[in-house]
Amino acid sequence: xxxxxxxxxxxxxxxxxxxxxxxxxxxxxxxxxxxxxxxxxxxxxxxxxxxxxxxxxxxxxxxxxxxxxxxxxxxxxxxxxxxxxxxxxxxxxxxxxxxxxxxxxxxxxxxxxxxxxxxxxxxxxxxxxxxxxxxxxxxxxxxxxxxxxxxxxxxxxxxxxxxxxxxxxxxxxxxxxxxxxxxxxxxxxxxxxxxxxxxxxxxxxxxxxxxxxxxxxxxxxxxxxxxxxxxxxxxxxxxxxxxxxxxxxxxxxxxxxxxxxxxxxxxxxxxxxxxxxxxxxxxx
Amino acid sequence: xxxxxxxxxxxxxxxxxxxxxxxxxxxxxxxxxxxxxxxxxxxxxxxxxxxxxxxxxxxxxxxxxxxxxxxxxxxxxxxxxxxxxxxxxxxxxxxxxxxxxxxxxxxxxxxxxxxxxxxxxxxxxxxxxxxxxxxxxxxxxxxxxxxxxxxxxxxxxxxxxxxxxxxxxxxxxxxxxxxxxxxxxxxxxxxxxxxxxxxxxxxxxxxxxxxxxxxxxxxxxxxxxxxxxxxxxxxxxxxxxxxxxxxxxxxxxxxxxxxxxxxxxxxxxxxxxxxxxxxxxxxxxxxxxxxxxxxxxxxxxxxxxxxxxxxxxxxxxxxxxxxxxxxxxxxxxxxxxxxxxxxxxxxxxxxxxxxxxxxxxxxxxxxxxxxxxxxxxxxxxxxxxxxxxxxxxxxxxxxxxxxxxxxxxxxxxxxxxxxxxxxxxxxxxxxxxxxxxxxxxxxxxxxxxxxxxxxxxxxxxxxxxxxxxxxxxxxxxxxxxxxxxxxxxxxxxxxxxxxxxxxxxxxxxxxxxxxxxxxxxxxxxxxxxxxxxxxxxxxx
Numbered sequence: 001x002x003x004x005x006x007x008x009x010x011x012x013x014x015x016x017x018x019x020x021x022x023x024x025x026x027x028x029x030x031x032x033x034x035x036x037x038x039x040x041x042x043x044x045x046x047x048x049x050x051x052x053x054x055x056x057x058x059x060x061x062x063x064x065x066x067x068x069x070x071x072x073x074x075x076x077x078x079x080x081x082x083x084x085x086x087x088x089x090x091x092x093x094x095x096x097x098x099x100x101x102x103x104x105x106x107x108x109x110x111x112x113x114x115x116x117x118x119x120x121x122x123x124x125x126x127x128x129x130x131x132x133x134x135x136x137x138x139x140x141x142x143x144x145x146x147x148x149x150x151x152x153x154x155x156x157x158x159x160x161x162x163x164x165x166x167x168x169x170x171x172x173x174x175x176x177x178x179x180x181x182x183x184x185x186x187x188x189x190x191x192x193x194x195x196x197x198x199x200x201x202x203x204x205x206x207x208x209x210x211x212x213x214x215x216x217x218x219x220x221x222x223x224x225x226x227x228x229x230x231x232x233x234x235x236x237x238x239x240x241x242x243x244x245x246x247x248x249x250x251x252x253x254x255x256x257x258x259x260x261x262x263x264x265x266x267x268x269x270x271x272x273x274x275x276x277x278x279x280x281x282x283x284x
Numbered sequence: 285x286x287x288x289x290x291x292x293x294x295x296x297x298x299x300x301x302x303x304x305x306x307x308x309x310x311x312x313x314x315x316x317x318x319x320x321x322x323x324x325x326x327x328x329x330x331x332x333x334x335x336x337x338x339x340x341x342x343x344x345x346x347x348x349x350x351x352x353x354x355x356x357x358x359x360x361x362x363x364x365x366x367x368x369x370x371x372x373x374x375x376x377x378x379x380x381x382x383x384x385x386x387x388x389x390x391x392x393x394x395x396x397x398x399x400x401x402x403x404x405x406x407x408x409x410x411x412x413x414x415x416x417x418x419x420x421x422x423x424x425x426x427x428x429x430x431x432x433x434x435x436x437x438x439x440x441x442x443x444x445x446x447x448x449x450x451x452x453x454x455x456x457x458x459x460x461x462x463x464x465x466x467x468x469x470x471x472x473x474x475x476x477x478x479x480x481x482x483x484x485x486x487x488x489x490x491x492x493x494x495x496x497x498x499x500x501x502x503x504x505x506x507x508x509x510x511x512x513x514x515x516x517x518x519x520x521x522x523x524x525x526x527x528x529x530x531x532x533x534x535x536x537x538x539x540x541x542x543x544x545x546x547x548x549x550x551x552x553x554x555x556x557x558x559x560x561x562x563x564x565x566x567x568x569x570x571x572x573x574x575x576x577x578x579x580x581x582x583x584x585x586x587x588x589x590x591x592x593x594x595x596x597x598x599x600x601x602x603x604x605x606x607x608x609x610x611x612x613x614x615x616x617x618x619x620x621x622x623x624x625x626x627x628x629x630x631x632x633x634x635x636x637x638x639x640x641x642x643x644x645x646x647x648x649x650x651x652x653x654x655x656x657x658x659x660x661x662x663x664x665x666x667x668x669x670x671x672x673x674x675x676x677x678x679x680x681x682x683x684x685x686x687x688x689x690x691x692x693x694x695x696x697x698x699x700x701x702x703x704x705x706x707x708x709x710x711x712x713x714x715x716x717x718x719x720x721x722x723x724x725x726x727x728x729x730x731x732x733x734x735x736x737x738x739x740x741x742x743x744x745x746x747x748x749x750x751x752x753x754x755x756x757x758x759x760x761x762x763x764x765x766x767x768x769x770x771x772x773x774x775x776x777x778x779x780x781x782x783x784x785x786x787x788x789x790x791x792x793x794x795x796x797x798x799x800x801x802x803x804x805x806x807x808x809x810x811x812x813x814x815x816x817x818x819x820x821x822x823x824x
Contacts, residue, residue, distance in 0.1 A: 040711045073714045074463060135478065136559065137594065144777065166561040166784075168482045197495060 022089045033085045035062065040079050045072035053080040061086050101255070103262035108157050111257045115159035118265045125154055125260070126178045126224070127187040128165035131201035136167045138189035138229055142253050153253045160257070171201075171208045179212070183224040185260050190230040199236060202228050206242030219244035220264045227256070290736055291654055291746045297754060298655065304757035305610035308765050313618055315565065316572035320799065322484070322789035324573045325349050325362040327535035328801045330543075331414030332407075334378040335502065337488040344382035345536070346485045351385035355392045359794035363407035368395040371402055378410075404798060411800035415580065418542040419813040422582040425522075425545055426814065428513070432522040434470055436660070436694065440729065443688060444524070445720060446662070446697045450475035450707055452494035454504045458511045463710070465515045465523045468717045471548060471695065473526035474508060476500050481531025481560045482785055486540065496707070500527050500537055505544040524548055526586065529574050530556050532566070532786045538574035542581030548627060549578060552588035553615045554608060558775040559591055563784035564766055568615075573802065575619030579810035585621065586695070587612045590631030590664035592775045598633040598668075602648050603752035604774055605630050609652065610757065611765070613659070620810040623658030627695055631664035632684040640741070642683055647745035649691040650736070655750075663688045665699025677701040678719065685723035690734045696720065 027034025039056070043049045050067050057065035062084025069081035106114070115123045127139045141148035143164045145155045155162045163181050165174065178186050188205055190198035206226055216222030229247035238246055245259060326345040337343040352362045366381065369392050375381035384390040395403050435442035447469035449460045454474075461472045477494030480487075490507060491499040498504060505527065512523045524547035529538040534551070541549050553571055556562035578585055589605040589612075596604065609628045616626050630652050634641040652661060665684045670677045681699035688696045698716045700708045708716075736742040760768040772778040 038711070040709070071714075073710060074466060077710055079711045079714060136561070140777065145772075168479055 021091060021093045023092050024089060025086060033087060034083060035086055036081065036083050037062075038079065038081045040073065040077055042077055044075060045070055045078040049078045050080075053078075053082060057082050057084050061088060063087065103258055105254055106258045106261060108152065108254070108257070111157055111254075111261055112159040114261045114265050119159075122159050122161040123185070123260065123264065124161045124163070124181050124183045125185045125187060126163045126165065126174070126181055126183040127189070128169035128174050128177075129167045129189050129191070130169050130171060130174060130205055131190070131197055135191040136189070138191045139164065139166075139187065142187060142189070142229065142251070142256050147253045151252045151254050154257060156253075157257060160260075171205050174205065175208050175212050178209070178224050184220065184264055185225040185227055187256070188226075188228045190228065190232070198230055198232055199241065202233075202241045202243065210242060225260065225263055227259070229256075289654070290734070291650055291743050292738060293651075293654055293747065293750060297750060301606075301610055301655075301750065301754050301757060302614075304754065304761045305607070305614045308757060308761040309611055309614040309618065312568050312765055313572070313615070316569045318793055319565070319569045320358060320361060320791050320793055320797065321535070321566055321569050321786075322349055322353070322358065322791075323533050323535045323570055324799070324802075325352075325358055326533075327539045327573060327577070328361075328363060328407075328411060328799055329366070329378065330536055330539050331418075331801050332378060332410035333414065334382060335488075336379065338386060341488060342386075343485050343488060344379060344386070347386040348378070348382040351390060352392050356394050358791045359797065360394055361793075361797050361799040363411075363798050363800055364395055364400060364403045365392040366403075367407040367410070368393065368399055368403040371406055372399065404800075407798070408800040408803070411804060414539075414543070415801070415804055418539075418577070418581045421542065421545040422580075422814045425547065425582060428516065428522050432516050432520055434522050434524075436470075441694075442724070443663075443693055443696045444470040444660075445717070446471040446473065446526070446695050447713060448473045448475055448697075448708070450497045452477065452496070452498055453492040454490050454498055454507055455492060457498055458508060461508060462511060462515045464713060465512065465519060467714060468721070469523065469698075470521070471524040471526055472508075472512060473548075473550075474498050474500075474504070476528045481528070481556060481562070484532045484786065484789065486533050486536050500540075502540045502544060505540055505546055509545055526550065529578070529585075530588075531560060532556075532562060532570075532789070534567075534570040535573040535577070538577040538581075538583075541583060542577050545581075546583060548584045548586055549574075550588065551575065551578060551585040552591075552608075552629070553612050554769065554774055555588040555591060557769060557779050557784065558777045559588075561779065561784045563787040563790070564769055564779055564781050566784075566786040566790050569790060571615065572619050573805070575616055575621055576802075576805040576810065579620035579622070579625065580805065580813075582625070582811075582814055584625045584627045584660060585616065586627040586662050587629045589629045590633070590662075591629075593631050593633035594668050596775055598631070598635070599638060599644060602644075602749045603756055605648070606651070606655065606749060606753040607756050607760070608774060609656065610753070613656065620805070622811065623656070624660060626656065626659040627662045628652065628656055628659050629662045629664060632666050632687055633664075633668050636666075636669055636680060642687070643742055644745060645683075645687050646691060646736075647742045648749065649687050649693065650742070651746040651749055653691050653693070654746075660694035662695040662697065663693035664697050665703070667699075667703050670699075670701075670703040672705060674701040674705075677703065678715070681716065682719050682723060685720045686727065689723055689727045690731055692731050 024031050024033040025035050041049060041052055050070055053067050054065055065082055065084030067080055067082050071079045073079050127143045129136055129139055142153055143155055143162050144153045147153035154160045165177060190201060209223055209226055213223035219225035226243040227245045228243050229251055231249040233246045234248055326349045329345040329348060334345050349362055352365045356365050369390060370381055375384055381390055436444050445468055447464045449457045451457050457474055464472055475497035477497040477499045480499055487499045487501050489501060490503045491501055509525050512525050516523045526548040527546055529549040529551045551574060556567045557564045589608045592601055592604050612628060613626055632645050634644050666680050678701040684699055698720055700712045700716050702712045766781040770778055770780045
C-alpha cells in the first residue's frame, strides 16, 4: 500500500511507515484529517445553536465541519456531535520517543532474591493515603496481597515488609512511622483530589522528609525513597514535587517492586545502577 | 409469576444461610446493646434539639459530651448528668449549658434518688420531642408520596433511577440536583466530601467547599430537601434524597437525616471498617443506633456490597456479597428495619473479558433478587472495568441496564461512560439516561420472559454462589465475625477488632446506663407511629 504523507513527498522509500515525517488524523483515507468530537453549549437547541457549534468547530480548526447530532438537554443546553477535517500537520519524526522504563520488570522471585542477596534483611515499605484523601484503593492495589490486574501486591513478597497505614494519615504520622520502621521506601497514594490538593499534599510530604533527614544524599541514601502514585500526576515531574518517583494510573505492584529494587539495590537487576553504593541508612 | 422461583433455590439452604447469619450477628448485637459511643451520646443531644457550633466550627454537642466524659465518664450516658445540670444549675437551655461547658464553667455529676428521677424525666421528654419530629417528617413523606407517586409505586413497579451530584458547593449542587430530577432522576444522592467519614464531628451550616463531594450537614440536608420538594411538585413525582450515614458520626447523621426528611441513607454494616479503617466495634455499635433511627424515620438504607467487588474479583468474591447482604439484613431486622427499608447493594463488576460474563452477572443479580424478594435492591453499575474507552463503557452500561431490567432490580444507579475520568458532565448524565430509557422501554416486561433453563449454566452458577455463601457463613459463625473481618474475608482487607479509628470513643455501658432515645427505640415498634399517622390521614 502506498502511504502518502501530505505536504512532503521526500520520504526515503526504505523508511518504515511509523517514522514518516508528517501525519494527520485518519478517517478512512490517508491524509483525510477527519476527527470527531462532542461538546455541550449552554444555549437552547435550534438552528442558531448549530451555527454556534459550527463556528466553534471552525475556530478549533475543523474545516469543513458538520454537525451530525444536536440534542436539547433541558431548556438551556444543547449537546453536539461534530465531524470535521483538520489541516494541522504533525511532524512525527520530531516527537521524541518517550523514555522506556529504565529498569527491567522482575518477577516476585527475582525481587525476593535481589533483596535477600543485597540486604540480608527484609526491605521495609511504609504506605499511606495522606491528607484528606480517604480512598485507599490505590495504595491497597499496590500493597494488599490481592494486588491489582492479576498481580499480587507487595504484602505477597516474602522479602518485603509492608506497613500500610491506610487513609487520611497526616504527614507527621507518616514521617514518624517511616523513622520508627526504618523504612527503605515510602509509598503515598493520592486518588481523589480537588483544587490540586494532591500536589500540595505531596510537596508537603516530600518537604517534611527532606527536613527530617537533612544529611540525606538521595532516596535510599540517608532517607527513604519517596514514591507517589495516583491518576492526576501527569502534569508534574518528580523534581516539581521533590519525590523520587511518580507512578500513574494503571501501575501494577510488580512495576513498583521492580523500581524499588532498581533504585535501592543497584546492580541487582542487571543494570549498573546510577546511585552508587547502597545507602548507609540500610545498616541496622 | 414474579421474579421468585426462576432459580429453583432449595428453601432449606436459604433458611440455613439466614440462620447462620443470625448466629454470626448475635455476639455483635450483644456488644452493641452493652456499649455506647461518643457519637451515640451526641445523637441524643441532637435529637433533644442542641444545634450549632463555636466560632471554630466545633459543634456544641461535642463540647457538651466531651465535658461530661471528662467529669463523670460516659458509661452512664450523657442524659442524667446533662439534664441534672439543666435542672439544678443556672443554665437556661442545652445551648447555654454547652457554651458554659466549653468555657469550663459547667460542672456535672451523676445524680441519684429524686434528682436522678427528675433528670430522667426531663431527658425523656426532650428525647420524645425529637422523636416526635422524626415521626412527623415521616408522615410528611408518606403524604407527599401519596400525592406525587414514584415509579416504584406503579404496577408493575419500575426501577428508581438513582443519580449522583457532587460539586462540593451546596449552592452548586442544588441546581444540578434539580436538573437531574428534571432529566429523570427519581433519587438524588449528594456525594459526601471525601474524608468526612473520619471526622468525629458533624460540620455545621451551609458549606461551599468540599473535596470531591459536599459535606453532610443539617443545613445542607434542609436546603437540598426543600429544593427537591420544589422540583417534586413541579414534576408531580416525589424525588428522593440520599446521603451517607457512615463513618464516625453515623448515629448523629442518621438523626439529622430523620429530622430533615432524607429518604435514603448509605448505611452498610462493614463499609467503614473495610474501606475507611474505622474500628469494627465502634462501627457496629454506632450502626445499631443509626439503623434504629432509620427504621423509625422510614428511611431506606443502602448497603455497600458493591464496594467489595471493586477490590476483590467479582466472580471469586460473589459469595462474600451474599454473605454481607445476609448480615446486613439480620442487623437491619434486629434494629427494626422492615424489608422495604433494606436497599441491599450489589454490582455489575465482572471483568468483561471473562467468557460469559453477562450470563454470570445475570446469575448473581437474579440470585440476590430471589434471596431478598421484599427488599428494594440497589444495583450498581460497572466502575472497575470502565477503562476510559467511553464507547465501550456506554455498551457495558447498556448491558448493566439490561441485567437490571431482566432481574427486576429496584434502584438502579445510573452508570456514566466517563466513570473514572471525571465527575459526570451534564452531557454524560443525559446520555446515561438515554441509555437507561432505551433499555427500559425496549424491554418492557421482558423480565417475565426471562426464564433461565432449569439446571442450566445460570441456575447452576447461582446455586454454587449460594452454597459457597453457606460455607463462608459456617466459618464466620464458628470463628466469629470480628475474626473474619480481621482475616480479610470482605474486600480482601484485614481489619483487626482493636485497630482503626474511633476505638477511643467506645464505652461499655455501666449498670444504670440511661439514654432515653435508646429506651424509646428499644421498646417501641418503629413503624407504629407512622401507621397511626397515616390511618388518621385516610378519612381526611
